Amino acid sequence: MNRTMARNEEVPQTPLSKPIERGYVKQLILDIRREKLLYLMLLPGILFFVLFKYLPMLGTVIAFQDYQPFAGIMKSPWVGLKHFHRFFTDPVFWMLFKNTLLLAVYNLIFFFPLPIILALMLNEVRKQIFKRFVQTIIYIPHFISWVVVAGLTYTMLTTEGGIVNEAIASLGASKVNFLLSNDWFRTLITSQVVWKETGWGTIIFLAALAGVDQQLYEAARIDGAGRWHQLWHVTFPAIRTTIVLLLILRLGSFLDTGFEQIFLMLNSGNRDVGEVFDTYVYTSGLLNAQFSYSTAVGLFKSVVSLILVISANALAKKFGEEGVY
Amino acid sequence: MRSKQVYFKKWLVPGIATVSVFFLLSACVGKSRDVESGHTAQTFKFSIMSPFYSAQPPETDDSNAAFKALEDKTGIKMDVTFIPGTTYNDKLNVTLASGNLPQVMVVLDNKNAAVINAIRSGAFWEIGPYLKEFPNLQKYWNDQIGDNISVDGKIYGIYRDRPFARKGIIFRQDWLDNLGLQQPKTVGDIYNIAKAFTLNDPDKNGKNDTFGMSVSDDNLMYDTTVVLETALGGFNQWGIQDGKVTPDFMTQEYMGALKLLKKMYDEKLINRDFGAIKGSKLVDNINQGKAGMYISSIDDANTRHSDLFKLNPNAKIDIVLGLQGPKGVKLPANSGYSGVFMFPKSSVKTEADLKGILTYFDKSLDPDVMKLFAFGVEGVHYKVENGNPVFTNEQLWKDQVDALSQLRIAPSDLTWPTESELMKKVKKLYQEQVPNAVPSVIEPYISPTKAELGTELDKMIDDARVQFIMGAIDETGFAKATDEWRNKGGDKMIDELTQEYNKAQK
Numbered sequence: 086m087n088r089t090m091a092r093n094e095e096v097p098q099t100p101l102s103k104p105i106e107r108g109y110v111k112q113l114i115l116d117i118r119r120e121k122l123l124y125l126m127l128l129p130g131i132l133f134f135v136l137f138k139y140l141p142m143l144g145t146v147i148a149f150q151d152y153q154p155f156a157g158i159m160k161s162p163w164v165g166l167k168h169f170h171r172f173f174t175d176p177v178f179w180m181l182f183k184n185t186l187l188l189a190v191y192n193l194i195f196f197f198p199l200p201i202i203l204a205l206m207l208n209e210v211r212k213q214i215f216k217r218f219v220q221t222i223i224y225i226p227h228f229i230s231w232v233v234v235a236g237l238t239y240t241m242l243t244t245e246g247g248i249v250n251e252a253i254a255s256l257g258a259s260k261v262n263f264l265l266s267n268d269w270f271r272t273l274i275t276s277q278v279v280w281k282e283t284g285w286g287t288i289i290f291l292a293a294l295a296g297v298d299q300q301l302y303e304a305a306r307i308d309g310a311g312r313w314h315q316l317w318h319v320t321f322p323a324i325r326t327t328i329v330l331l332l333i334l335r336l337g338s339f340l341d342t343g344f345e346q347i348f349l350m351l352n353s354g355n356r357d358v359g360e361v362f363d364t365y366v367y368t369s370g371l372l373n374a375q376f377s378y379s380t381a382v383g384l385f386k387s388v389v390s391l392i393l394v395i396s397a398n399a400l401a402k403k404f405g406e407e408g409v410y
Numbered sequence: 411m412r413s414k415q416v417y418f419k420k421w422l423v424p425g426i427a428t429v430s431v432f433f434l435l436s437a438c439v440g441k442s443r444d445v446e447s448g449h450t451a452q453t454f455k456f457s458i459m460s461p462f463y464s465a466q467p468p469e470t471d472d473s474n475a476a477f478k479a480l481e482d483k484t485g486i487k488m489d490v491t492f493i494p495g496t497t498y499n500d501k502l503n504v505t506l507a508s509g510n511l512p513q514v515m516v517v518l519d520n521k522n523a524a525v526i527n528a529i530r531s532g533a534f535w536e537i538g539p540y541l542k543e544f545p546n547l548q549k550y551w552n553d554q555i556g557d558n559i560s561v562d563g564k565i566y567g568i569y570r571d572r573p574f575a576r577k578g579i580i581f582r583q584d585w586l587d588n589l590g591l592q593q594p595k596t597v598g599d600i601y602n603i604a605k606a607f608t609l610n611d612p613d614k615n616g617k618n619d620t621f622g623m624s625v626s627d628d629n630l631m632y633d634t635t636v637v638l639e640t641a642l643g644g645f646n647q648w649g650i651q652d653g654k655v656t657p658d659f660m661t662q663e664y665m666g667a668l669k670l671l672k673k674m675y676d677e678k679l680i681n682r683d684f685g686a687i688k689g690s691k692l693v694d695n696i697n698q699g700k701a702g703m704y705i706s707s708i709d710d711a712n713t714r715h716s717d718l719f720k721l722n723p724n725a726k727i728d729i730v731l732g733l734q735g736p737k738g739v740k741l742p743a744n745s746g747y748s749g750v751f752m753f754p755k756s757s758v759k760t761e762a763d764l765k766g767i768l769t770y771f772d773k774s775l776d777p778d779v780m781k782l783f784a785f786g787v788e789g790v791h792y793k794v795e796n797g798n799p800v801f802t803n804e805q806l807w808k809d810q811v812d813a814l815s816q817l818r819i820a821p822s823d824l825t826w827p828t829e830s831e832l833m834k835k836v837k838k839l840y841q842e843q844v845p846n847a848v849p850s851v852i853e854p855y856i857s858p859t860k861a862e863l864g865t866e867l868d869k870m871i872d873d874a875r876v877q878f879i880m881g882a883i884d885e886t887g888f889a890k891a892t893d894e895w896r897n898k899g900g901d902k903m904i905d906e907l908t909q910e911y912n913k914a915q916k
Contacts, residue, residue, distance in 0.1 A: 154507045154524065155533040155756075244682040245700070264686035265880065352627060353876030354685045356869075371500040373865045374524030376507055 148381040168381035177365070185361040188342045191275045197335065199279060200286030201328060205320065207287060208294045209312070220291075223284025234277055235349035239264065242273075265354025274350060274359075278343070293327040294320065329406040337394040340386050362386050454766040455487040457757070458514040459505065460816045461749075467492035468813035475790045476811045479782055484773040486766075490817070496689075511754040514767060516816065517567065518749040520559060523861035525752075529561050535753040535764050538565035544768055546775035550820060555746040558853045567750035568771055571820045574743045575843035577637050578731035580711045581703040582696070584724060585612035596734045597641050600703070601670060604679040607702040622679035624695035624704040625671075626687045630879075631872055634705045636742040638667035640848045641733035646742035648852040648907070655852060655907040657900070659871050659892060665885070672879045685876040690714075697721065712833045727832065731839040732846050743847030751819070774818050784824040786811035798827040855910035859902045867903075870895050 107115070117124050148168060150161040172178055203223070210216040226234075242263040244250050250260045263269045301319045310318065344363040351359045362382060370379025398408045462468070470490040472478050481487055491512060493501050499519050505511060506524050517525055528534060541547050547568070559569050579594055586593065586603070589612055594600050604622025606612065612620055625634055636658075640646050644663025648655055658664045674680045681687075681695060693710070695701040697717040708729045718725050732741040751771065758764050773779060785792045785799045791807040792799040801807060815821075825833075860867075874891035877883045883891070896904075 153527055153531060154509055155528050155531045157509070239686065243686070245695075260682070262682060262880075264683060265876075352686045353873040354880065354882070356873050367500075368869070369866060371503050373862060374503045374506070374522060374527075375862060376524075 145380060145384050147377050148384045150377055152377040152380075154376070164377075168378045169385070171378065172382055172385065177360075180357070181360060181362050181365055184358055185340050185342055187358075188271060188274060188347075188361060189339050191271050192278060192342075193335070193339075195275050196278050196282070197332070199283045201290055201324075203283060204287040204290035204294060204324075205316065207291060208320065209316070220284075220287070223287070225284070226281045227285035229281065231281075231343075231345040231349055234281055235346070238273065238277065238350070262354070264350075265352060267355050267358045270350070270355040270358045274342075274347060277346060277350075289331065290324055290327060293324040297323040326407055329401050330409060333394060333397045333401055333409050336397045337390055339393050340390055453485065453487050454769075455489065456514055456763075456767050456770070457489040457491070457512040458516075458817070459491045459493065459502075459512040460516045461495040461498040461518065462492040462813060462816055463495040464809070464813040466809065466813075468810055474810045474814075475787045476782065476814055479787050480774075480779065480814070480817075483776070483779050483782060484770050486770045486773075488770075488817075492816075509756065511757050513753065513757045513763070515752055515754070516570070516749045517752050520561075520567065520750045520752075521856060521861060522864075523858075526561060526856060526858075526861050528754075529566050533754055533756065534566045535755055535758060536564050536566055537568065537753065537764070537768065540765065540768055541565070543765070544772035546772045547768070550775055552746065558745050559747060559750050560854060561856060567752040568768075568819055569747035570749050570751070570818075572744060572746065572748045573821075573840040574746050574849075575731060575741060575840055575847040576707045576709070576744050577633055577705065577742050578708040578729055578839070579637070579703065579705055579733070580696075580708060580727060580729050582607075582612070583726040583728035585702045586728075587726075588612050588614055593728065593730055594703075594733065595730070597638055597667075597670065600638070600733070601674065601679075604674055604703060605677065608677070608679045612702055613699060619700070621681060621701050622703060623674065624692050624701040625680045625684040626689070626692040627685050627872075627876065628688050629692050629704070629706065630671075630684065630875065633707070634671070635664070635667055635875070637705045637733070638670060639663045640740045640742045641735040642666050643735050643737040643740065645850070646848040647850040650851055650911070653908075655904055655911050657871075657904075659875075665888075668875060668878055668888075672881065675879050676881070685880065699725075708839060709833070709836050712830060712836060729832070729836065729839070731843045739843075739846045741843060741847055743849040745850070745853055771819055775820060780818075780820070781824060783811070783815060783818050785826075800828065801826075851911065852907050854914070855907055857903045857906035857910070859899045859906055863899045864903075867895055867899055870898075 144158070147158060147161065149163060149165060150158070151164050151167075152158070152161045207216055207219065210219070239247075241248050242250065244260045244262055244264075249263070254260055261269070263273065297320060301323075302315055305315050305319050340362060342361045342363060344367065347359060347361055348364050348367065351364060366379045366382050369375050369382070394409075398410065401408045468474055468477065470477050470488065470492075489512075498516075499522070502515065502517065502519075503522070503524050505515070506528055519525070541551060550571070552571070555569050555571070556565055559565065559567060579600065581594070581603070583593075585607060589606050589610055591603060591606060592599070594603055600623070607620055607622040609618075611618065636646055639658055639661075642663040644661050644667070645656070645658040647658050649658065649661070650656065651661065671680070675682070675684075681701065692704060692706075693714045694717075696704060697715060699718070699722060708731055711727050711729045715725075715727055718727070732739040753764060753767060758767065774783075786807050788794065788799075789802075791801070791803060791811055793802050794800070825837075870891055874883065874888050878885075878888045892900075
């Protein structure tokens, strides 16, 4: 809130008459002096990040301790890498790693392209009113909570009177226990994400599409490009940067498989493929109260995510795209 | 005009900045203001954290006549934080970790690692020595339950008394009558009745649309398996075998119960989605007229079937507590309590404060407070007719009085004269079956490994159990899961518990 306000404020253009070589800190002090108000407005934003993002990060040191709530961080004993060692040598680690990775890859392959395709299709719709209508309809699932989605999935797929299994049975085939099966779990999870988030995901792409210069289309048409060629040579390059940008951001949360969704779908029948880092941290950290151990697991996850973002960004730059920073 | 704008701009920016900083800071400060306690002239006030299981938590201000009467009668003011029962354990662990504790907290899982660590590091008041100063509490105290909640032989809380003998079979009596069958007496009867309920059209609608027994994931874990295995002569979760404390899943009786369930699953006598459902869906199967039987706390028969009677006014529910087996009539015993009220030293600063709080619990056992907890406030929730209490507003009673029951320690013996025959039978069976209830031998003991890894290890066995019943793994597969359990900490758990047990036997 505060940050956007700061950004929207008119910035008075006061170019330096002569670029002078100064140290970074000196320059900064000068800048601050000159733009007091702007920096003052930045303050709440900085405060927010320091208080709610950076200070709590200090708490991750408990990953290297045997944290006892009543002793506190200062008095808990240091144990070095004990928790990391336990985690990496536990066979559970590879199961979690595989499950998380596979779900993330499924998500990337089957979900990520869909909003782009949908946005491109919507962009080709001629009747504005029809386009608006469709847009509104496809946004709706995003606002339905995962609890409800899980409930719907159960009601449709259960073997006891679920509509899908009734249909299967009426065709003479034997019922499929979708909900308790290792084989169907990833399909279910990915389909739920596709159903819930595809429409919502189109928003950013549609915004990018709205910014494409209409003259380019005109020029293309004059050169004899059909609709398909226009799409490929004008529209697509125009939103390529946005796609790459979102892909990089997506990689940052690559290992966030969505705790709520998976936790709701998890049961004894599919835990072998369904248990992921997030649900494991919940069980060991909150239910078993192993604060240090689960912090270590969480920290590992964050480090992997950080590496993914940095490498994806570097890769994007190498291919001549903009990247996120 | 221009100057006005400049003036406006000049003040706008620092204004906004100041206001936002203020909000940010107040967000941080706001939290820590409430825990203050203390004696004032007349009213003593304390903060308390408790779970609730109703749809809405009861109001805890003057709009709730029952709560107001409770405060007046005990002479105490309470600042209650109600937390949904389903997420209570997480929330409690987070609260413990934060160190910002209420003065009284209900601890449901009082043998959990976080709680035990906290107790051992001296974070909670030991209340054992104070109990004798409070006549009601002293009378209330049961040494067996006291043992069960103790940590290192000391008492750190007041338990919430619940019946020992509670888990039995609930079934559709009208279905049994339709088929001319007797109520179940043995494990074999359970199977036969489930089969008849599935195949013989017990609801007489000419359609093959019923099944025998409703099972859900959590119900299988806490109720169904233990009721069947104890009836077969086995342990209630933990017992003694070859001089060692042994978990039930390493016994023949347990495998017997599991094989029976598998047979029932294979013959479609139980719902095939049992592993994927939790909570109220178990009873929905009964209430929708799909299934005819389930295993649970027998008081559920009285409280959870209003939907059934709406749909089918002719339905009849009955109960059986304890099944005949090779060792006679047996059933699993509960621990005798559900959660413990505990008092953190960080928020209850002085002995005087502690005694003030204990006074509340002592007074909550006074006859007129017990009556308040049972019936509510005369003129608001009930009126007296011919010397008997009669509801004036049952819904209000449920919302305001019944939901407050989490704040009391003893379930009331007082009954509505309008109480159903079924509930009277439930209460009678509670008493009758106590001698047949098999307790879990580890109840009073603590194993550090169990406290730390228990939930995680239990889950391995729970999963294997569901997979075995569904046929995803066979007996070898189940034995493999057991071995994994032992290797990952189970053996250590057994050793620790055996040691504690032997120590206590001397």
